Structures are given as C-alpha cells and as structure tokens.
C-alpha cells in the first residue's frame with residue numbers, strides 16, 4: 602500500500618465513540634494519510650472497513666508500531682490504557698496525540714514526558730477545549746478587562762451517562778473544566794477540595810463537586826453522570842459583569858452580562874447611599890465556531906511537520922492529572 606510523499610502517516614489506536622471522530626477529522630485533512638485503525642472490538646474495525654476502505658485495520662497494536670510509514674499515533678482508547686500505549690508509541694519514535702487524561706498518575710506522566718524528550722518526539726494531549734473558539738474568546742474578554750476583576754468561575758457538566766468503567770466522573774468530565782480554567786487563568790490551582798458519591802454504581806464517584814482556588818480566584822466544578830438535565834456551562838463572574846459559555850447553545854455560545862451599578866438615595870435612612878446592583882446590557886458576540894476537534898487535529902499535524910511544541914503538551918496534560926490526583930485524595934478522605 603503506497604503513501605503520498607510529504608503526508609504524515611497516521612495510525613489511530615482505539616476507534617470507539619471518540620476515535621471515530623478522529624477518523625472523520627483526520628480523513629478530511631490533506632496534510633495526513635490515515636494508514637491504520639486499531640481496535641480490539643471487531644465491530645469497530647468493521648465500521649472502518651465500510652467507511653474508510655483505504656485504511657488498514659488490525660486488532661494487533663504491535664503491527665501498527667512496526668510499520669515504518671507510521672510517523673504519528675493517536676491514542677483514543679479508554680483512559681486506563683493511555684499511558685501504556687502512548688509510551689510504546691514513543692519508544693518506537695512515533696509522535697503521539699494521546700486523549701485526556703494523559704495518564705492516571707504523576708509517575709506515568711513524567712515517564713511519558715521523559716520518553717518524548719529522549720526520542721525527540723512530539724507529545725500532545727487531547728484537551729479539546731483549548732481548541733474551542735468560544736474558550737479563546739472568553740480568555741480574551743477576561744484579559745481585556747471586559748468583566749473587571751475576576752471573582753470566581755463555575756462550571757457544570759451533567760448528563761445521564763456515559764458511565765466509564767475505569768475512571769470516576771471527575772477524571773472523565775472535570776478534566777475539561779480544569780483544562781479551561783488553567784488555560785484562562787494561566788496557572789494551576791492553589792487549593793483543591795472535593796466531595797462525591799456513587800449513586801448509580803458502587804466504587805467510582807458518578808457525581809462530584811469540586812471547589813478550587815487559583816490564587817485569589819475561586820472556582821467550582823460540578824460533574825454528574827446521574828442528572829437528566831444535560832448542562833455544559835462555564836460561568837465567569839467579575840466586578841463588572843459575567844461571561845456565560847453555554848456549549849449547548851449553538852447560536853449564542855458566549856453571552857456577556859454587563860453589570861450596571863446605580864446609586865439609590867435612601868431617604869428613610871438619613872440620606873445614606875445604597876449601591877444597587879442590577880443586570881446591565883447583555884451582549885452576545887458573533888463568533889464563527891469551527892469544530893474544536895478539527896482544530897486540534899490540525900494543530901497536531903502542524904506540530905509534527907514543523908517540530909513545534911503543542912499548546913497542550915505533556916506538561917500541560919501532567920498538570921491536569923496532578924490536580925485530578927488531588928481531587929481523588931480529597932474524595933477518598935471524605936468517603937463514608
């Protein structure tokens with residue numbers, strides 16, 4: 602099977618729910634050619650054969666690694682498999698895009714970072730929200746002082762399911778919000794507290810409440826697999842207003858609620874002035890949303906071709922894992 606010169610030869614490891622989105626996006630990019638799709642589940646391989654007949658399929662991951670035409674691998678398996686598979690790819694000098702969370706502990710993160718350095722390979726983590734136009738706009742608005750001094754950030758990510766077998770709801774869902782917070786605030790949390798419960802299944806928290814501090818800025822994340830009300834919001838509150846990012850609102854993903862402050866003279870109270878807080882104008886900026894995963898795939902290929910450091914590099918991924926480990930410690934300490 603030949604390969605067009607100059608194109609990045611790609612392999613996608615894990616073509617389940619999310620891996621199929623990688624197939625679709627990379628397939629549409631002319632900078633690469635998907636050579637392999639690898640999965641343990643025969644029905645996923647059948648899907649590839651039907652929809653991408655030019656892509657070779659295998660259940661054997663090692664077959665992919667031995668193919669010299671494969672320059673880069675995308676690891677989109679379950680979280681518990683990320684570190685092991687990504688490490689093997691790096692050892693074979695392949696560039697790697699590994700899904701979030703990058704690994705399940707700090708030691709595995711360090712080992713991946715070291716391996717990538719040793720092989721001079723690119724290591725990128727799939728923190729998709731850093732390739733989301735709305736998140737970039739929200740960051741710009743904060744930095745331009747649009748809502749004044751930052752008070753707090755609040756994120757909610759709830760839905761019925763999809764329950765993961767290998768990680769709890771924080772590792773699966775709060776990962777996104779932690780990545781958004783770190784990116785927007787340009788720092789990691791200085792304090793992490795969490796409480797959670799397993800209502801649906803014993804063992805792993807399917808509902809988690811996390812409270813954090815980023816220096817002076819307070820933050821909270823609520824994630825749930827047990828809520829019929831699907832929500833995907835990040836709200837940033839400051840002294841001059843608030844920004845609401847609603848990922849389910851395709852028309853107006855970002856709205857800015859400006860705060861109006863009026864002064865009311867209260868005659869009954871010896872002419873003392875009272876500040877009245879009220880909502881001011883609501884602005885919904887017109888943003889051209891592009892598919893975040895497509896931007897992420899493009900960025901990965903650019904990094905592979907130009908040998909540049911990804912926005913969501915190993916260090917960024919490791920930092921999120923470190924916070925998730927602190928979340929777990931707090932969850933375990935509070936288990937009853």
Ligand SMILES: NC(=O)c1ccc[n+]([C@@H]2O[C@H](COP(=O)([O-])OP(=O)(O)OC[C@H]3O[C@@H](n4cnc5c(N)ncnc54)[C@H](O)[C@@H]3O)[C@@H](O)[C@H]2O)c1
Pocket residue numbers: 614615616617618619620639640641642645660662677678679680682686700701702727728729773
């Ligand atoms: N960035 C995002 O927005 C986003 C969204 C959804 C999922 N994800 C991440 O993507 C990953 C996959 O999620 P999913 O929903 O597709 O899960 P999934 O269970 O549907 O798919 C995982 C696939 O990996 C395969 N697999 C496991 N071990 C393998 C191995 N050794 N070799 C080859 N294939 C193997 C499984 O057979 C399965 O088909 C998760 O880590 C998840 O956190 C990220």
